[in-house]
Amino acid sequence: MDIDQLKTFLLVKRVMNYSRAAELLNVTQPTVTARIQNLEKELDCRLFHKVGRAITLTKEGEIFSRYAEKILDYMHEAKESISLLKKPHLKIGFAPGFSKQLVMDVVHLFESKSKHDLMLTIIEGQDSADLTNKVLNKDINLAFVRTLFTHPELSARHICDDKLVFIIGTGHRLANKQKITTEDLIGETMICFLRHTPIWRKVDEKLVGIEKLKRIEVGTLEMLKSMVIANWGFSIIPSLSIETHEKSKIHTKEFEILDKITNKVIALFRNDSPNIEYIQLFIQTFKNLMENVNDVVIS
């Protein structure tokens, strides 16, 4: 059984005419006959009924056609996968909390360093656990996460520390305070995102005991920042998640409890990952970029 036979069978099924199928396949009609006969021999059944000049599909032919289509689909998929191997493809996932500008900057820098014709796919994962699974399942080659879930098949590299920052809108009553204390937050509203993650649990632990602290949980970081900008309340987010254009609308404040919470950026990839040289180059590019960003912040 070969691909030509399957294609011929499906084409005959479509046009219900051997001669027409031969014409479309650019072979002679006996060739079509031979291909169908060989298939019938292989399957030990008739695929077409002949009623006078007309042909109809048998029950066996109907069943087989479903498998023939699947086989051709798989073949197509396999060819695509192999062609992607020839043209290297790097799929990278970022955990929520990296500004779009930062992602674009690192991609831009990487592309300028990468000499080869490389296809890049960038996705945003739900959280670090989701991205770790995606790396394990080979859905992506590289992930930038904030929580490390160790696994014998995975390698991790520390990229940088991404400080958590207290943020507030410019019109909020706390906007003019230089330092924030837990007493300042009595009766305030905190906008939260991804409260199930270990980082947020650590933040919540530090805020236990604050009276009348209200919490609003939102589904996206964009929503969170919009609400902060609209002075709905304060929030605590990784500093790398703030876009450059948002910095005029969002005040960041010193909040001592945040100094005790470490928030790392970690690169995660499979030990047996193909394109390992591109993965390492991307990691190094990200590290270099972060060193420069930190320089700017320190100065």
Added chain:
DNA sequence: TATCGATTCGTCTAACGGCT
């Protein structure tokens, strides 16, 4: 490992038979 002959497979043309 390279070469050569035998075998197999796929396709072709031409001829044939069945059906409308």
Added chain:
DNA sequence: AGCCGTTAGACGAATCGATA
């Protein structure tokens, strides 16, 4: 008679196995 599918025989390319 014309259309359509099947069969027979021929040919070339690919494959296999033996040998140097």
